[in-house]
Amino acid sequence: MSRADAPETLDLVQDLVNTWFGRLSGGGDEHLRSPADLARWCREHGVPVADEAVTTDELELALDVREGLRAVLARHNDAVQPVDGPALDRLEEIAPGLGLHVSFADDQPGLRAQDGTSVRRMMATLLAAAVPAAHDRTWHRLKVCREPRCRAAFYDASRNASGVWCSMSACGAAAKQRAFVERRRARNAARRAAS
Template structure:
């Protein structure tokens, strides 16, 4: 697992926080601050939102799927082909591609809790983790399901 790749992909997917009602792609200032924190080259904010939403949709989040293309480079570093991006969005997609090639992409998941929707990395051995946090979202959803079952009996 490329921890830098996982961190970058999760950070990008979590530029929207449904629980706190924050979206770092709402304004140019927020987007530039997000980019600066990660030392990434500037990317068009509208395109970044389109790519983020498409990636989240591909992982089962709300919304439909979309297609897009971004420029990436393959360079030889110490004789090894390396996939790199030219801006923030293409760097995120290069990281996601590396995760897919390593067989780790399916470990990147979206919490199914409707009031959370947080992207997380499933580190469980059998890749069966559902909730971003069993203590918070998992517990809340299981308690809700129990109350519904108890109410119906």
């Protein structure tokens, strides 16, 4: 990916969403196939969890959070993409059960994860990161690529926040190529109709 990294607090959100993204050649790479994969992902992000400590329910939870977030972030990238209503609804269902609470630790009021398993706390921390990001206007810069085969999360650091693809050279070029082919097809059809 050629885009700038998201600010630190949103990094985790971006990284979770990008445990799956599609390939332009078709299909995609799933990095969370098993509870052990999720445990490894947690460890890579500084949370020590043993492989056997993660349950299949927690894997399901993480995947629901991931797809809910993908649906949310897709809304930051104009109205071209269909809204994934079921994924958004699922996220709304999950969020209250994660035990977020307002903490005044260090006189920095904020949402914090309550006690729970490591995975649940991590998901709660991830969702809580959206709140301050919405205030400092970084949240709306975290987007899902407009290319329907890709759907990767990227951080749009451009001045006017107008980026739509995760990568101009890959997804942007694919869209331009498609637009070119469509224009040519339309032109040829118009020519045929005229002759």
